[in-house]
Amino acid sequence: MAAPVRSSAVASPRNRLRTWADEARVLAALLRGQPRHGSLAERLDAFYRPQAGQYDRFRERLLHGRRELIARLQVPAGGHLVELGAGTGRNLLFFVELDRAEPDRAEQGRDEQGRDEQGRDELGRDELGRDELGAGEGSRAETGQGGERLAAMGRIDLVDLCPALLAEARRRTAGMANVRVIEADACTYRPDTPVDCVYFAYALTMIPDWRGAIDNALAMLRPGGQLGVVDFYVSAADPPAGLVRHDRFTRWFWPRWFAHDGVHPGPGPLAWLRECLPVHELQEHRAPVPYLPGLRVPYYLFVGRKPQSSRISGGI
Protein backbone atom coordinates (compact mmCIF):
# COMPACT_ATOMS: atom_id res chain seq x y z
CA MET A 1 0.00 0.00 0.00
CA ALA A 2 1.31 3.42 -0.84
CA ALA A 3 2.45 5.37 2.18
CA PRO A 4 0.30 8.40 3.06
CA VAL A 5 1.53 11.70 1.76
CA ARG A 6 1.33 14.62 4.14
CA SER A 7 -0.85 17.56 3.28
CA SER A 8 2.21 19.83 3.44
CA ALA A 9 3.66 17.82 0.58
CA VAL A 10 3.96 20.64 -1.96
CA ALA A 11 7.25 22.48 -1.52
CA SER A 12 6.69 26.21 -1.21
CA PRO A 13 8.60 28.50 -3.60
CA ARG A 14 10.55 29.79 -0.60
CA ASN A 15 11.64 26.26 0.36
CA ARG A 16 12.62 25.47 -3.20
CA LEU A 17 14.67 28.64 -3.31
CA ARG A 18 16.36 27.74 -0.03
CA THR A 19 17.15 24.23 -1.32
CA TRP A 20 18.72 25.69 -4.46
CA ALA A 21 20.68 28.24 -2.45
CA ASP A 22 22.04 25.43 -0.24
CA GLU A 23 22.95 23.38 -3.29
CA ALA A 24 24.68 26.38 -4.90
CA ARG A 25 26.73 26.97 -1.75
CA VAL A 26 28.01 23.38 -1.78
CA LEU A 27 28.73 23.49 -5.51
CA ALA A 28 30.64 26.75 -5.12
CA ALA A 29 32.81 25.17 -2.40
CA LEU A 30 33.43 22.10 -4.56
CA LEU A 31 34.37 24.30 -7.53
CA ARG A 32 36.75 26.39 -5.40
CA GLY A 33 38.31 23.15 -4.18
CA GLN A 34 40.63 22.58 -1.28
CA PRO A 35 43.34 25.26 -0.85
CA ARG A 36 46.89 24.14 -1.59
CA HIS A 37 48.53 25.98 1.27
CA GLY A 38 48.35 25.68 5.03
CA SER A 39 48.23 22.69 7.36
CA LEU A 40 45.84 19.83 6.58
CA ALA A 41 43.50 21.05 9.32
CA GLU A 42 43.49 24.59 7.86
CA ARG A 43 42.87 23.31 4.35
CA LEU A 44 40.01 21.08 5.48
CA ASP A 45 38.42 23.88 7.44
CA ALA A 46 38.70 26.34 4.54
CA PHE A 47 37.09 23.77 2.25
CA TYR A 48 34.27 22.63 4.55
CA ARG A 49 33.38 25.76 6.56
CA PRO A 50 31.34 27.48 3.78
CA GLN A 51 29.32 24.28 3.21
CA ALA A 52 29.20 22.77 6.72
CA GLY A 53 25.47 23.42 7.23
CA GLN A 54 24.60 21.88 3.87
CA TYR A 55 27.25 19.14 3.93
CA ASP A 56 25.04 16.22 4.93
CA ARG A 57 22.23 16.79 2.48
CA PHE A 58 24.55 16.91 -0.56
CA ARG A 59 26.64 13.92 0.56
CA GLU A 60 23.53 11.72 0.82
CA ARG A 61 23.71 11.56 -2.99
CA LEU A 62 27.47 11.12 -3.17
CA LEU A 63 28.73 8.93 -0.32
CA HIS A 64 27.08 5.59 -0.96
CA GLY A 65 27.29 2.40 1.11
CA ARG A 66 27.59 4.07 4.53
CA ARG A 67 24.34 2.59 5.82
CA GLU A 68 25.47 -0.85 4.63
CA LEU A 69 28.78 -0.42 6.44
CA ILE A 70 27.08 0.58 9.70
CA ALA A 71 24.76 -2.43 9.38
CA ARG A 72 27.82 -4.70 9.47
CA LEU A 73 29.47 -3.24 12.55
CA GLN A 74 29.15 -5.26 15.73
CA VAL A 75 29.74 -3.33 18.92
CA PRO A 76 28.97 -5.23 22.14
CA ALA A 77 26.83 -3.62 24.85
CA GLY A 78 29.13 -1.35 26.81
CA GLY A 79 31.62 -1.47 23.93
CA HIS A 80 33.75 1.30 22.47
CA LEU A 81 33.26 2.53 18.89
CA VAL A 82 35.51 5.03 17.08
CA GLU A 83 34.86 6.81 13.78
CA LEU A 84 38.00 8.37 12.31
CA GLY A 85 37.25 11.27 9.95
CA ALA A 86 33.71 11.47 11.33
CA GLY A 87 32.78 14.89 9.91
CA THR A 88 29.35 15.96 11.15
CA GLY A 89 28.63 12.65 12.90
CA ARG A 90 25.95 11.90 10.32
CA ASN A 91 26.78 8.19 10.28
CA LEU A 92 25.41 7.72 13.80
CA LEU A 93 21.95 8.34 12.36
CA PHE A 94 22.30 5.12 10.37
CA PHE A 95 22.35 3.20 13.66
CA VAL A 96 19.03 4.82 14.57
CA GLU A 97 17.52 3.98 11.19
CA LEU A 98 18.72 0.41 11.37
CA ASP A 99 17.23 -0.10 14.83
CA ARG A 100 13.76 0.61 13.66
CA ALA A 101 11.40 -2.27 13.19
CA GLU A 102 10.75 -1.38 9.58
CA PRO A 103 14.21 -0.88 8.14
CA ASP A 104 13.07 0.41 4.77
CA ARG A 105 10.84 3.02 6.28
CA ALA A 106 13.42 5.76 5.99
CA GLU A 107 13.30 5.41 2.20
CA GLN A 108 9.52 5.10 1.91
CA GLY A 109 6.62 7.43 2.32
CA ARG A 110 8.47 10.67 1.72
CA ASP A 111 6.71 13.70 0.34
CA GLU A 112 8.05 16.08 -2.30
CA GLN A 113 10.29 17.75 0.25
CA GLY A 114 11.70 14.35 1.13
CA ARG A 115 9.86 14.29 4.47
CA ASP A 116 8.40 11.13 5.99
CA GLU A 117 5.07 10.73 7.79
CA GLN A 118 6.46 12.41 10.89
CA GLY A 119 7.73 15.30 8.81
CA ARG A 120 11.37 14.21 9.04
CA ASP A 121 13.65 14.68 6.08
CA GLU A 122 16.22 12.17 4.80
CA LEU A 123 18.57 13.17 7.65
CA GLY A 124 15.86 12.53 10.22
CA ARG A 125 15.44 16.27 10.89
CA ASP A 126 12.06 17.70 11.77
CA GLU A 127 10.73 20.94 10.30
CA LEU A 128 12.74 22.96 12.84
CA GLY A 129 15.93 21.24 11.72
CA ARG A 130 16.32 19.10 14.87
CA ASP A 131 17.48 15.57 14.15
CA GLU A 132 16.98 12.32 15.95
CA LEU A 133 20.17 12.17 17.95
CA GLY A 134 20.93 15.40 19.64
CA ALA A 135 17.56 17.01 20.07
CA GLY A 136 17.80 16.19 23.78
CA GLU A 137 14.61 15.28 25.60
CA GLY A 138 12.34 13.40 23.24
CA SER A 139 15.04 12.46 20.74
CA ARG A 140 14.78 8.99 19.24
CA ALA A 141 17.97 7.87 20.88
CA GLU A 142 16.43 8.67 24.26
CA THR A 143 12.90 7.46 23.70
CA GLY A 144 13.96 4.11 22.34
CA GLN A 145 12.38 4.56 18.91
CA GLY A 146 15.61 3.52 17.25
CA GLY A 147 18.94 4.37 18.78
CA GLU A 148 19.04 1.36 21.11
CA ARG A 149 22.39 0.17 19.73
CA LEU A 150 23.93 3.58 20.25
CA ALA A 151 22.47 3.97 23.72
CA ALA A 152 23.86 0.53 24.71
CA MET A 153 27.44 1.42 23.72
CA GLY A 154 29.77 2.45 26.49
CA ARG A 155 31.60 5.07 24.48
CA ILE A 156 31.56 6.52 20.96
CA ASP A 157 34.44 8.71 19.75
CA LEU A 158 33.88 10.94 16.72
CA VAL A 159 37.32 12.09 15.58
CA ASP A 160 38.03 14.70 12.90
CA LEU A 161 40.48 17.46 12.08
CA CYS A 162 37.95 19.96 10.77
CA PRO A 163 36.46 22.33 13.39
CA ALA A 164 33.58 23.46 11.16
CA LEU A 165 32.27 19.91 10.69
CA LEU A 166 32.92 19.00 14.32
CA ALA A 167 30.68 21.89 15.39
CA GLU A 168 27.84 20.17 13.51
CA ALA A 169 28.73 16.87 15.19
CA ARG A 170 28.64 18.50 18.64
CA ARG A 171 25.23 20.01 17.95
CA ARG A 172 23.95 16.72 16.65
CA THR A 173 25.11 14.58 19.59
CA ALA A 174 24.53 17.11 22.38
CA GLY A 175 21.94 14.84 24.01
CA MET A 176 24.17 11.76 24.08
CA ALA A 177 26.29 11.28 27.20
CA ASN A 178 28.33 8.42 25.71
CA VAL A 179 29.55 10.41 22.66
CA ARG A 180 32.82 12.36 22.61
CA VAL A 181 33.53 14.70 19.71
CA ILE A 182 37.30 15.00 19.38
CA GLU A 183 39.40 17.34 17.26
CA ALA A 184 42.42 15.22 16.37
CA ASP A 185 44.34 13.64 13.51
CA ALA A 186 43.21 10.14 12.52
CA CYS A 187 46.87 9.16 12.17
CA THR A 188 47.76 9.94 15.77
CA TYR A 189 44.59 9.92 17.90
CA ARG A 190 44.78 7.06 20.36
CA PRO A 191 42.22 6.31 23.09
CA ASP A 192 43.60 5.13 26.42
CA THR A 193 42.16 1.59 26.20
CA PRO A 194 41.72 -0.82 23.23
CA VAL A 195 38.48 -0.36 21.32
CA ASP A 196 35.96 -2.85 19.88
CA CYS A 197 35.33 -1.29 16.51
CA VAL A 198 36.86 1.45 14.33
CA TYR A 199 35.56 2.69 11.01
CA PHE A 200 36.35 5.19 8.26
CA ALA A 201 33.60 6.43 5.91
CA TYR A 202 35.03 8.30 2.92
CA ALA A 203 37.89 9.61 5.06
CA LEU A 204 40.92 7.58 3.92
CA THR A 205 40.84 9.17 0.45
CA MET A 206 41.22 12.58 2.14
CA ILE A 207 44.04 11.57 4.49
CA PRO A 208 47.44 12.02 2.81
CA ASP A 209 49.04 9.47 5.17
CA TRP A 210 46.24 6.93 4.73
CA ARG A 211 48.58 4.09 5.57
CA GLY A 212 49.44 5.77 8.89
CA ALA A 213 45.70 6.17 9.57
CA ILE A 214 44.99 2.49 8.90
CA ASP A 215 47.95 1.43 11.06
CA ASN A 216 46.73 3.71 13.84
CA ALA A 217 43.21 2.26 13.62
CA LEU A 218 44.59 -1.27 13.84
CA ALA A 219 46.79 -0.32 16.76
CA MET A 220 43.88 1.01 18.81
CA LEU A 221 41.71 -2.03 18.03
CA ARG A 222 41.51 -4.96 20.47
CA PRO A 223 42.36 -8.42 19.07
CA GLY A 224 39.19 -9.74 17.40
CA GLY A 225 37.85 -6.20 16.97
CA GLN A 226 36.38 -4.91 13.70
CA LEU A 227 37.76 -2.38 11.24
CA GLY A 228 35.24 -1.10 8.69
CA VAL A 229 35.89 1.10 5.66
CA VAL A 230 33.73 2.48 2.88
CA ASP A 231 35.40 4.72 0.32
CA PHE A 232 36.00 5.62 -3.30
CA TYR A 233 38.85 3.84 -5.08
CA VAL A 234 40.11 2.75 -8.47
CA SER A 235 41.69 -0.62 -9.05
CA ALA A 236 45.31 -1.26 -9.97
CA ALA A 237 45.93 -1.88 -13.69
CA ASP A 238 46.48 -5.51 -12.76
CA PRO A 239 44.55 -6.21 -9.54
CA PRO A 240 44.83 -9.46 -7.55
CA ALA A 241 42.75 -12.40 -8.79
CA GLY A 242 39.10 -12.17 -7.81
CA LEU A 243 39.02 -8.36 -7.56
CA VAL A 244 37.39 -5.98 -10.02
CA ARG A 245 39.65 -4.50 -12.71
CA HIS A 246 38.62 -0.98 -13.73
CA ASP A 247 39.12 0.12 -17.33
CA ARG A 248 41.74 2.66 -18.32
CA PHE A 249 39.26 5.58 -18.43
CA THR A 250 37.98 4.84 -14.91
CA ARG A 251 41.51 4.64 -13.53
CA TRP A 252 42.40 7.91 -15.23
CA PHE A 253 39.22 9.94 -14.70
CA TRP A 254 38.23 9.58 -11.04
CA PRO A 255 41.55 10.46 -9.39
CA ARG A 256 41.66 13.61 -11.56
CA TRP A 257 38.01 14.52 -10.98
CA PHE A 258 38.32 14.37 -7.19
CA ALA A 259 41.86 15.71 -6.71
CA HIS A 260 40.69 19.35 -6.83
CA ASP A 261 38.73 18.76 -3.60
CA GLY A 262 41.57 16.92 -1.86
CA VAL A 263 40.09 13.45 -2.47
CA HIS A 264 42.50 10.87 -3.88
CA PRO A 265 40.96 7.54 -4.85
CA GLY A 266 43.55 4.88 -5.66
CA PRO A 267 44.19 1.16 -5.19
CA GLY A 268 46.54 1.54 -2.19
CA PRO A 269 44.27 1.60 0.87
CA LEU A 270 42.28 -1.47 -0.15
CA ALA A 271 45.46 -3.44 -0.90
CA TRP A 272 46.89 -2.51 2.51
CA LEU A 273 43.63 -3.37 4.31
CA ARG A 274 43.53 -6.79 2.65
CA GLU A 275 47.12 -7.45 3.59
CA CYS A 276 46.70 -6.39 7.23
CA LEU A 277 43.36 -8.14 7.77
CA PRO A 278 43.23 -11.44 5.84
CA VAL A 279 39.87 -12.25 7.50
CA HIS A 280 37.47 -9.79 5.91
CA GLU A 281 34.38 -9.16 3.82
CA LEU A 282 34.84 -7.06 0.69
CA GLN A 283 32.29 -5.65 -1.72
CA GLU A 284 33.12 -3.61 -4.81
CA HIS A 285 30.42 -1.39 -6.31
CA ARG A 286 29.78 1.64 -8.46
CA ALA A 287 27.36 4.47 -7.79
CA PRO A 288 26.02 7.63 -9.50
CA VAL A 289 27.55 11.03 -8.82
CA PRO A 290 25.49 14.27 -8.72
CA TYR A 291 25.76 16.32 -11.95
CA LEU A 292 27.67 13.60 -13.83
CA PRO A 293 24.92 11.77 -15.71
CA GLY A 294 25.91 8.35 -17.01
CA LEU A 295 29.07 8.08 -14.92
CA ARG A 296 29.39 5.83 -11.89
CA VAL A 297 32.21 6.11 -9.39
CA PRO A 298 33.71 2.92 -7.90
CA TYR A 299 33.57 2.42 -4.15
CA TYR A 300 34.33 -0.48 -1.85
CA LEU A 301 33.02 -1.69 1.46
CA PHE A 302 35.49 -3.57 3.65
CA VAL A 303 34.98 -5.09 7.09
CA GLY A 304 37.85 -7.02 8.64
CA ARG A 305 38.70 -8.47 12.02
CA LYS A 306 41.99 -7.95 13.76
CA PRO A 307 43.57 -11.37 14.33
CA GLN A 308 43.47 -12.67 17.92
CA SER A 309 47.23 -13.04 17.89
CA SER A 310 48.49 -10.11 15.89
CA ARG A 311 51.86 -8.71 14.99
CA ILE A 312 50.08 -5.33 14.89
CA SER A 313 51.03 -3.91 18.25
CA GLY A 314 48.65 -1.53 19.98
CA GLY A 315 51.00 0.22 22.32
CA ILE A 316 48.06 0.90 24.65
Ligand SMILES: C[S@@+](CC[C@H](N)C(=O)[O-])C[C@H]1O[C@@H](n2cnc3c(N)ncnc32)[C@H](O)[C@@H]1O
Ligand atom coordinates in the same frame (compact mmCIF):
# COMPACT_ATOMS: atom_id res chain seq x y z
C1 LIG B 1 34.30 13.09 2.92
S1 LIG B 1 34.36 13.51 4.60
C2 LIG B 1 33.47 12.15 5.35
C3 LIG B 1 32.89 12.53 6.69
C4 LIG B 1 32.03 11.43 7.34
N1 LIG B 1 32.81 10.26 7.60
C5 LIG B 1 30.84 11.09 6.51
O1 LIG B 1 30.66 9.92 6.14
O2 LIG B 1 30.01 12.00 6.27
C6 LIG B 1 36.05 13.17 5.07
C7 LIG B 1 36.36 13.63 6.47
O3 LIG B 1 37.69 13.25 6.81
C8 LIG B 1 38.23 14.29 7.61
N2 LIG B 1 39.70 14.17 7.62
C9 LIG B 1 40.56 14.32 6.60
N3 LIG B 1 41.83 14.12 7.01
C10 LIG B 1 41.77 13.81 8.34
C11 LIG B 1 42.73 13.48 9.32
N4 LIG B 1 44.05 13.40 9.02
N5 LIG B 1 42.32 13.22 10.56
C12 LIG B 1 40.99 13.30 10.89
N6 LIG B 1 40.03 13.59 9.98
C13 LIG B 1 40.41 13.87 8.73
C14 LIG B 1 37.69 15.55 6.97
O4 LIG B 1 37.78 16.67 7.81
C15 LIG B 1 36.27 15.12 6.67
O5 LIG B 1 35.41 15.38 7.74
